[in-house]
Amino acid sequence: MRFGLALLALLAALLAALQVGAADYGLQDVLKDETARTVMLEIRLPRLIVAALAGAALSAAGVLSQGLFRNPLASPSILGTEAGASLAAAFAFHAGLAFAAWWTLPLAAFGGALASTAVLFALARRGERNRPTPLATLLLAGFALNALLGAGTSLLLSLLLEDFQRSSAALHWLLGGFAGKGAEHIPTIALPAVLGFALAVRLAPRLDALSLGEDVAQSLAVDLASMRRATFGAVALLVGGAAAVSGAVPFVGLVVPHLTRSMAGPRHGTLLVLSTVNGATLMLLCDLVARTIRSPRELEVGVITALLGAPFFLALLLRKDRP
Amino acid sequence: MLDGRGRKVVLEAPPQRIVSGSLASDEILLALFASSGQSGRLAAVSSLADDPRYSNVVAAAKTVKGRFGEGLETALALKPDLAVLASFNKPETIDRLEKAQVRCFVLGGFTTLDEIAANVTALGELTQLKKDAGALNAVFAKARMAAWAGAVRLPRRPKVLGYLGDAAGNGALTLAARGSLFDALIEEAGGENLASSLGLTGWPTVSAEVLAGLAPDVVVTGGDGTPEALRQTLQNAPGWKAMKSLARAKMIVVPDRELGATSPYVASALTKISQGLAQEIAPGLSP
Amino acid sequence: MIAIQASDLVVRLGARAVLERVDASFARGTVTALVGPNGAGKTTFLRTLAGLTRASAGSVEIEGSNVATMTAQARALRLAWVPTPEPPPFPYTVLETVKLGRFARHEGRPRAADEEAALRSLAAVGLPTFASRLVTELSGGELARVAVARGLAAETDLVLLDEPTASLDVAAALRLLILLRQLAAAGRTIVLSLHDLSVAYRYADHVVMLGAGRVVAAGPPRDALTPASLRAAFGVSAQIARTADGREALFFDPE
Numbered sequence: 001m002r003f004g005l006a007l008l009a010l011l012a013a014l015l016a017a018l019q020v021g022a023a024d025y026g027l028q029d030v031l032k033d034e035t036a037r038t039v040m041l042e043i044r045l046p047r048l049i050v051a052a053l054a055g056a057a058l059s060a061a062g063v064l065s066q067g068l069f070r071n072p073l074a075s076p077s078i079l080g081t082e083a084g085a086s087l088a089a090a091f092a093f094h095a096g097l098a099f100a101a102w103w104t105l106p107l108a109a110f111g112g113a114l115a116s117t118a119v120l121f122a123l124a125r126r127g128e129r130n131r132p133t134p135l136a137t138l139l140l141a142g143f144a145l146n147a148l149l150g151a152g153t154s155l156l157l158s159l160l161l162e163d164f165q166r167s168s169a170a171l172h173w174l175l176g177g178f179a180g181k182g183a184e185h186i187p188t189i190a191l192p193a194v195l196g197f198a199l200a201v202r203l204a205p206r207l208d209a210l211s212l213g214e215d216v217a218q219s220l221a222v223d224l225a226s227m228r229r230a231t232f233g234a235v236a237l238l239v240g241g242a243a244a245v246s247g248a249v250p251f252v253g254l255v256v257p258h259l260t261r262s263m264a265g266p267r268h269g270t271l272l273v274l275s276t277v278n279g280a281t282l283m284l285l286c287d288l289v290a291r292t293i294r295s296p297r298e299l300e301v302g303v304i305t306a307l308l309g310a311p312f313f314l315a316l317l318l319r320k321d322r323p
Numbered sequence: 324m325l326d327g328r329g330r331k332v333v334l335e336a337p338p339q340r341i342v343s344g345s346l347a348s349d350e351i352l353l354a355l356f357a358s359s360g361q362s363g364r365l366a367a368v369s370s371l372a373d374d375p376r377y378s379n380v381v382a383a384a385k386t387v388k389g390r391f392g393e394g395l396e397t398a399l400a401l402k403p404d405l406a407v408l409a410s411f412n413k414p415e416t417i418d419r420l421e422k423a424q425v426r427c428f429v430l431g432g433f434t435t436l437d438e439i440a441a442n443v444t445a446l447g448e449l450t451q452l453k454k455d456a457g458a459l460n461a462v463f464a465k466a467r468m469a470a471w472a473g474a475v476r477l478p479r480r481p482k483v484l485g486y487l488g489d490a491a492g493n494g495a496l497t498l499a500a501r502g503s504l505f506d507a508l509i510e511e512a513g514g515e516n517l518a519s520s521l522g523l524t525g526w527p528t529v530s531a532e533v534l535a536g537l538a539p540d541v542v543v544t545g546g547d548g549t550p551e552a553l554r555q556t557l558q559n560a561p562g563w564k565a566m567k568s569l570a571r572a573k574m575i576v577v578p579d580r581e582l583g584a585t586s587p588y589v590a591s592a593l594t595k596i597s598q599g600l601a602q603e604i605a606p607g608l609s610p
Numbered sequence: 611m612i613a614i615q616a617s618d619l620v621v622r623l624g625a626r627a628v629l630e631r632v633d634a635s636f637a638r639g640t641v642t643a644l645v646g647p648n649g650a651g652k653t654t655f656l657r658t659l660a661g662l663t664r665a666s667a668g669s670v671e672i673e674g675s676n677v678a679t680m681t682a683q684a685r686a687l688r689l690a691w692v693p694t695p696e697p698p699p700f701p702y703t704v705l706e707t708v709k710l711g712r713f714a715r716h717e718g719r720p721r722a723a724d725e726e727a728a729l730r731s732l733a734a735v736g737l738p739t740f741a742s743r744l745v746t747e748l749s750g751g752e753l754a755r756v757a758v759a760r761g762l763a764a765e766t767d768l769v770l771l772d773e774p775t776a777s778l779d780v781a782a783a784l785r786l787l788i789l790l791r792q793l794a795a796a797g798r799t800i801v802l803s804l805h806d807l808s809v810a811y812r813y814a815d816h817v818v819m820l821g822a823g824r825v826v827a828a829g830p831p832r833d834a835l836t837p838a839s840l841r842a843a844f845g846v847s848a849q850i851a852r853t854a855d856g857r858e859a860l861f862f863d864p865e
Contacts, residue, residue: 022530035536038565043531070699102559162374164583165487168497172528180496180531180561205718209710211700212760219660219691220713220764221682266700269718296521296533 002263002270006277010052013284017048020288022296046183048284051301053186054178054242055252055283057193059260059275060200061238062253067207067268068231069135072261073316075254076239078142079232082250083149084116085109085243086174090156093170105173106188106244113240120145121232125225135214176247176302178287185245192241197276199234203227204268211266249283249302251309256282258316324448327410327431334426337451338405342367342398344391344416345409346378347439348430350586351446352407353383355455364450366401367391377580379588395419407446409433409585433585435507436467436593443587459587466590467511470597474513481540481600483514487526496562497528504585505543512597514541531562538568541603543575543596545582550574575599613638613799614659614689614768618668621651621658628654630823631668636801636816638767641787641794643810644803645835646820647844652803653693655820656770659801660691672768686714689768692761694776695753698745704756705741708732711760724763731759736785750777758786762793769793771802775809787813807848808860811835819843835860 019026021044029036061076069078077083092098092108123141124133133141153174160167172179206227210217218224242249256279257271264274283301286308290301326332341364343349349368356362367389372378389401395416398406406420406427420427428449432438440460447456485499485506499505500516500523509516517537518527544553553574557563566572581592612635621629628651636642644652657663659670661677670677672688680688690711698707708728709720716724732738735755740748745756754777761769769790775783783806790800791813804810810817810831817834819827820843827839840848840862847863 021532023532023536025532035567039532039535042565043535043562047531072699162371163376165579179528182561205713208702208706208718209713211698211702212707212710213693213696215657215662215693216691216760217713218662218682219686219689220710221686222713223682261700266702267706291530296529297523297527298530 002274003277006263006274006281010277010281010284013281013288014048014052017051017284017288018044020292022291022298042182046186047178047181048287050181050185050189050245051178051283051287052280053189053193054246054249055256055279055281055286056276057189057196057238057242057279058249058253058283059256059279060193060197060272061235061242062255062257062279063268063272063275064200064203064207064231064235064238065253066257067203067210068228068235069139070211070213072258073254073313075251076235077146077250077253078139079235079239080116080120080142080145080149081113081236081239082243082248083146083153084119085113085240086248087149087152087156088112088115089173089243089247090153090160090170093166093173094156094160096166098169098173099166102184103188106185109247110188110192110240110244113243114236116145116149117232117236117240121229124228124232172300173247175300176249176305177290177298177300178246179298179300181245189241189245192237192244196234196237196241197272199230199237200272201269203230203234204272207231207268208266247300247302250306251313252279252283252286252305255309255312324445326427326445327429330429332426332428332449334405334449337364338426338449339364340366340401340403341405341407341450342389342391342401342403342425343369343407344398344412345369345407345430345585346371347409347433347442347585348407348446349378349384350380350584350588351443351459352450353380353387354459354587355443355447355450355452357383358455358458359452361452362386366403367398375580377583379580379584379586395423399423399425405449407449434502434504436463436504436511436589439504439585439587439589440464463587463590466594470512470593473597473601474511477513477600480513480515481603482517482538483509483541483543483600484517484537484539485509486542486544496531496534496560497526498523500524500527504589505582508582508589508593508596509543511593512600514596514600531565534562535565537566539566539572540568541573541575541600542569543577543582543599545579546576547578548576550576573599573603611638612636612673614670614672614801616655616659616668616670619655619658619665619670620667621654621663622666623654623663627666628823629658629665632820632823632825634818634825634828636799638799639794639797640815641790641800641802641813642816642818643814643831644801644818644820645805645807645810646826649822650820650843651823652820653772656691656772656801656803660689660770661685662691683714686764686766688766689770690761690764690766692757692769692771692774694773695750695757698753701744701746703741704732704737704743704745704748705729707745707756708760708763711763712765714764727765728759728763731762732756734762734789735759736782751779751782754778755782755786767797768799768801771800773803773805775804775806783809807835807840807862811858811860832858841865 023039025036025039030040065076066072066074088108092105098105124138160170206222209220209222257275260275260278264270286304287301290299290304343352346369349372365387368384368387370390370392372384375381391398403425406425409430417427430442443456443460447453487497498518500518502524506516506519553576577592577595615635616632619629619632646652709724712724735758758774794800817831819834826843827834837848847865849861851859
């Protein structure tokens with residue numbers, strides 16, 4: 001029932017997104033007009049698929065992060081994954097690699113995401129002799145890592161400013177968006193997203209047990225170390241895949257699981273599946289706004305998600321603090 | 324005389340220690356002083372003058388010791404008697420210089436060829452090299468006349484897209500539209516800028532879907548590659564690859580330092596675009 | 611018969627020795643109260659018994675097998691760990707939460723037997739009507755009882771509880787202790803840490819008193835909780851008073 005509703009919403013969002021765009025074509029024109037066919041099938045549809053997959057991946061990563069940190073206001077970005085992707089991308093722009101072929105930038109972003117997550121994981125495992133690193137330490141380490149990676153990105157950007165074209169390209173990327181994404185980007189996101197999702201599904205029951213506390217979960221035969229490892233890995237795959245095709249799109253990973261929890265309940269299995277569907281829906285809608293609000297110009301979708309997400313986050317915080 | 328801000332700038336004597344804070348003024352001042360052998364009057368040029376990607380005066384700039392970055396201290400240490408800046412220099416930079424008793428002349432517009440000629444005239448007056456400024460503008464005007472003559476001979480207005488890099492094939496599809504100097508070049512060369520016809524202004528980043536629906540005769544961009552390399556890039560780029568006219572459209576690649584110049588050096592870009600349009604529409608008319 | 615035994619246990623956290631050469635054994639079918647001043651090492655001792663904190667030296671054995679080398683699964687089927695509850699982050703229902711106590715048996719796919727056990731435990735802690743309530747909306751006392759129910763639902767021989775009565779009112783605390791006594795009578799082994807020494811005195815079969823990481827007294831309440839041992843461990847003056855009907859109670863005065 002809930003799943004049916006979510007799927008229905010996704011379908012509606014997909015149809016709306018297919019129907020409206022910068023070029024004045026809709027589904028009804030596909031059979032009539034060759035240009036319409038090209039625009040719809042080669043430009044609009046692949047982009048929508050990429051956007052939906054990225055939204056789904058970010059949301060699944062959000063479910064994992066909130067479960068791992070036992071905090072409904074956690075976002076996958078606290079693992080430094082997005083910041084790592086951004087730094088690697090900024091480096092690719094700086095070194096000119098980004099301009100060599102279509103796949104260099106996605107590859108760099110994906111690699112950066114994996115590397116930064118691995119660094120945080122290594123930090124998290126230090127001093128794990130007697131008991132796992134406390135979550136609070138992990139959070140602070142993530143915060144510090146984020147700051148460091150962000151500083152690196154800023155440094156590269158400031159060096160890039162002298163080069164107008166590259167810095168403008170880098171800024172576009174850092175703002176996060178799906179402009180010009182095509183069929184070749186579908187496997188770029190689909191592969192890590194499917195892998196990450198498969199891992200996440202296996203992790204879901206253990207995340208339920210973890211909600212009782214790390215100690216209790218451990219006493220229930222949950223292997224915390226291997227679970228953390230798998231969760232970090234899945235988040236890196238999901239967020240890295242999304243960053244590879246869209247740059248940094250903020251707040252989706254935070255907002256979608258949170259919203260979905262109120263319709264699906266807290267159990268991570270259901271939550272994961274429904275958040276994945278809802279994430280795709282939300283991203284399609286945000287991208288629809290980004291594509292059409294200033295048509296034929298485009299806004300970066302990251303701007304839209306932040307504009308929607310930040311006030312939502314504030315509202316959540318305030319509601320949570322109310323007695 | 325009035326500068327681009329409408330402020331009155333009075334100089335008692337011809338300035339002898341000028342610092343130039345923009346590539347536009349670097350290029351104009353170096354051209355003026357070179358013809359009269361007075362480059363010593365320039366105490367500093369902007370650091371962009373040394374960058375061969377954007378500067379047409381790399382060699383001439385070597386004769387000037389000082390560099391005007393954003394570092395005000397180094398600029399002031401040169402004890403300038405005049406600072407020539409552009410409207411896009413940071414306002415606080417201009418403010419600090421004036422508080423330090425340095426006279427500032429701020430150049431106004433850079434978006435039409437007339438404005439560039441007016442900047443040359445103004446700097447000629449300021450440095451009391453009116454004759455050299457006149458000569459520089461005469462060469463500039465000649466190139467514009469040649470482009471105009473070419474435009475008149477065109478049997479129809481070719482449809483042109485001016486294109487500023489595509490952000491790593493990631494689809495940041497940035498076009499030149501009304502209000503940009505690039506657009507002015509296309510218009511003066513006799514082309515119809517499709518981006519401006521869409522009602523766009525400035526340097527808009529457009530949807531790939533829009534590009535797919537356009538059918539330009541000519542694509543102009545900045546860079547150092549060959550026209551064929553550009554065609555290859557576009558054939559793999561989002562939006563462009565769906566464009567039906569891409570295979571037969573004429574590709575014109577102009578070095579960035581010419582296309583992006585905000586000085587009379589931009590005339591080279593105008594000439595290249597003009598000649599390209601003539602070849603596209605009326606092959607054989609141009610050499 | 612000894613259900614769980616600590617021998618020569620040393621636990622260091624960082625440079626600090628929290629437990630030093632602790633020997634203690636817990637007989638099957640008894641309720642043992644672990645008492646001692648703040649920082650004496652009660653929670654660390656319980657965690658070490660539960661296999662959650664690794665001993666630097668010495669061992670913990672459950673009926674002859676070493677806790678440290680047991681698989682997590684085997685350990686989870688033999689003992690349940692009930693720490694003082696933290697505020698739950700997500701709005702699970704009470705029943706879902708209690709069923710999670712049997713995670714080692716169902717690994718996330720609870721069956722009918724798991725649900726029945728969960729409902730039985732809920733009834734046992736006096737919350738039979740709470741099954742569909744959300745844990746995020748419970749009071750501290752209710753949450754503590756849900757935590758105990760979760761531990762009981764695992765149906766393990768051993769139940770280790772850290773301060774289970776800390777947030778309970780007097781009636782709820784009494785009900786819980788009576789329940790624990792019944793479980794012990796049915797053959798389970800209960801070890802719980804307590805701050806309330808009078809409660810330990812009246813309801814425990816056995817008391818282990820810790821002070822600064824060592825066992826300072828152990829035995830039946832009357833033998834372990836003596837004015838001398840209490841003064842040594844807590845620095846208070848204790849008296850044992852006898853009521854008209856022959857029951858004994860502890861009273862404390864500052865020294």
